[in-house]
Amino acid sequence: MKLEEKDDLIIIDGFEVEGFIAKEQHCSICKFNLVYYEDFDAFFCPNCNYWTESKCDDPECEYCPRRPEKPLPSK
Numbered sequence: 001m002k003l004e005e006k007d008d009l010i011i012i013d014g015f016e017v018e019g020f021i022a023k024e025q026h027c028s029i030c031k032f033n034l035v036y037y038e039d040f041d042a043f044f045c046p047n048c049n050y051w052t053e054s055k056c057d058d059p060e061c062e063y064c065p066r067r068p069e070k071p072l073p074s075k
Contacts, residue, residue, distance in 0.1 A: 003046060010035050012046045015072055027052070037071055040064075044071035 004011040005021055018038040025034040027045035034043045034052060041063040043052045049072045055064035 001047065008038075010046075012072060017071075035071075040067045040071075042067065046072065 002011075002013050003021070008018055008020070010017045010019055010021060012035075017035060019036040022034040022036055022043060025043065026032065027034060027048055030045065030047050032045055032047035035046050036043050044050060045052060049070050051067070051071060055061075055067060058064070
């Protein structure tokens with residue numbers, strides 16, 4: 001996996017995510033640094049490709065209803 005940080009973009013194997021690498025937060029499974037995905041207001045592990053937090057139950061939430069099952073597209 002190739003991971004780059006440019007300004008407010010994180011580029012993971014060519015896929016761009018607006019956000020940042022959370023250098024103080026790590027995946028509970030693989031210990032990789034988490035990435036904050038601004039479009040969905042949530043953290044995920046780019047190595048495991050899973051969200052570290054569940055969707056909320058708020059029907060008015062602008063983030064959770066449109067959040068995909070996995071943060072990164074399947075290869």
